[in-house]
Amino acid sequence: MYFRALNRIFTKFSFTNKCETALYTRSMACSRYEYVKSYEQDDKILPNVWIVIRVDGKKFHKFANAHKFEKPNDENALNVMNAAGIAVMEEFRDIVLGYGQSDEYSFVFRKDTSAFKRRAAKLLSYVTSMFTSSYVLSWSQWMQRPLSYAPCFDGRIVLYPSDENLRDYLSWRQADVHVNNLYNTAFWKLVLESGLTNQQAEERLRGTLSSDKNELLFQEFGINYNTLPAMYRKGTILLRKRVVIGSQDEQKGRQAIVPIHEDLIGNEFWKQHTEILGKYVPGKYVVSSLNRHLERQLAKQLEKEATIAEI
Numbered sequence: 001m002y003f004r005a006l007n008r009i010f011t012k013f014s015f016t017n018k019c020e021t022a023l024y025t026r027s028m029a030c031s032r033y034e035y036v037k038s039y040e041q042d043d044k045i046l047p048n049v050w051i052v053i054r055v056d057g058k059k060f061h062k063f064a065n066a067h068k069f070e071k072p073n074d075e076n077a078l079n080v081m082n083a084a085g086i087a088v089m090e091e092f093r094d095i096v097l098g099y100g101q102s103d104e105y106s107f108v109f110r111k112d113t114s115a116f117k118r119r120a121a122k123l124l125s126y127v128t129s130m131f132t133s134s135y136v137l138s139w140s141q142w143m144q145r146p147l148s149y150a151p152c153f154d155g156r157i158v159l160y161p162s163d164e165n166l167r168d169y170l171s172w173r174q175a176d177v178h179v180n181n182l183y184n185t186a187f188w189k190l191v192l193e194s195g196l197t198n199q200q201a202e203e204r205l206r207g208t209l210s211s212d213k214n215e216l217l218f219q220e221f222g223i224n225y226n227t228l229p230a231m232y233r234k235g236t237i238l239l240r241k242r243v244v245i246g247s248q249d250e251q252k253g254r255q256a257i258v259p260i261h262e263d264l265i266g267n268e269f270w271k272q273h274t275e276i277l278g279k280y281v282p283g284k285y286v287v288s289s290l291n292r293h294l295e296r297q298l299a300k301q302l303e304k305e306a307t308i309a310e311i
Contacts, residue, residue: 043120048111050160052169053127057103058152066148072184073232076142080135081105082236086257087134088127089238096276098238099170101177120157128155163277171265177235186213189221230261237264239273
């Protein structure tokens with residue numbers, strides 16, 4: 001009995017000693033190598049500034065040609081972009097506005113966001129990778145042609161200290177939509193319907209003003225540019241809203257991320273959507289009837305919420 005008890009004590013002591021030795025060794029190892037952490041740069045973003053993250057497609061002309069996007073605008077391809085933008089806003093509730101056009105999307109974070117402790121690298125990498133993966137997952141929901149290869153998006157962070165700076169940034173991006181889409185609409189009409197080569201179309205449009213392109217579209221193709229779909233002319237604005245359909249009780253409205261296509265350069269937009277720059281409480285969005293695209297996008301959001309709730 002004495003020797004058996006002595007053996008148990010020895011075994012316990014030996015086990016404890018081994019554990020302490022292992023912990024000590026690991027501690028020494030950490031102490032030896034953790035100096036490398038000192039090379040990490042402090043990339044915490046300044047407080048009280050608007051954080052804008054913009055993602056852009058890499059070599060997207062090649063990607064669009066490989067997947068036979070319609071010219072000058074592919075409605076379904078734009079909806080894939082919008083679906084990816086919505087997925088990012090679902091993940092980050094501190095994003096108050098998303099703005100997309102062509103192969104780019106901008107996301108505006110609240111000034112006081114504390115997401116990822118405001119670390120620039122974390123925010124940028126998360127948003128860019130989330131957008132890219134969501135684009136791939138959303139592809140089959142909108143496009144008939146299978147995805148030949150994965151797209152690539154890069155990202156950047158820009159900080160804007162004032163509300164005026166932020167508005168000017170978004171106005172710049174929407175003005176860019178108008179300039180590019182007007183040119184592309186005229187260019188592809190000349191190529192696809194008038195039979196001009198790309199070079200001939202470029203020469204025809206070189207040095208023309210917006211009024212000239214509008215006149216060309218109307219006189220030669222019977223197109224009033226202002227009647228083309230607003231998504232092509234103004235891009236897509238994503239806002240978090242409490243959606244009320246028709247005469248539905250306002251209290252039954254469901255919160256969702258709504259894609260709208262409005263002029264955000266003028267003051268009227270900012271008066272109507274005061275929650276963007278003011279206290280962030282999602283405003284009300286009343287629709288008399290849903291168009292098919294909005295209906296699909298809202299249905300997917302509500303379905304996702306229900307799935308998460310069940311889990």
